[in-house]
Amino acid sequence: MNQPPPNQNGEKPFAEVAPQPLHQTDADEDDENVKQLDECSALYLLMQDCVVRSNRNWKQCQKEIQALKECSEKRNKNKGT
Template sequence: MGNSQDKEQKKEESSPPPPPLHRDDADEEDETVKQLGDCSSVYLSLQECLVNTDRNWKACQKEVQALKACSEKRKEQNQGK
């Protein structure tokens, strides 16, 4: 009986570590942020505010409104092209 346990322990020790959790999500988010162009810094400010306020959207309304304004400005610029 002890042999099968020893083999399992060795198998676990030799297996490669799992990839970091949510790595794909982070990569995907980076791509999304890049697509925001000029608004990416505003978006990141909003994210930082949400982290600092425990996701309190009311406390981050300044950042929300700034992102909304930036997004609308971008949309207008793209329609003009």
């Protein structure tokens, strides 16, 4: 199997460079934000899954959206007491 020679400056050809995960820091930040939702995090993930499954058709995900909204309101109310 022939390998392409290094570039003139000695770097490996593009095809041999290990790919970096796209937007990894964004994904890490999303994970942290979801964790901060505490008891509502599972509902948020269900809503997110629905949106993906429905090809971003929010109308099909109203049940999940409403459940997340109610959980969030309850959580905020409990924080105030």
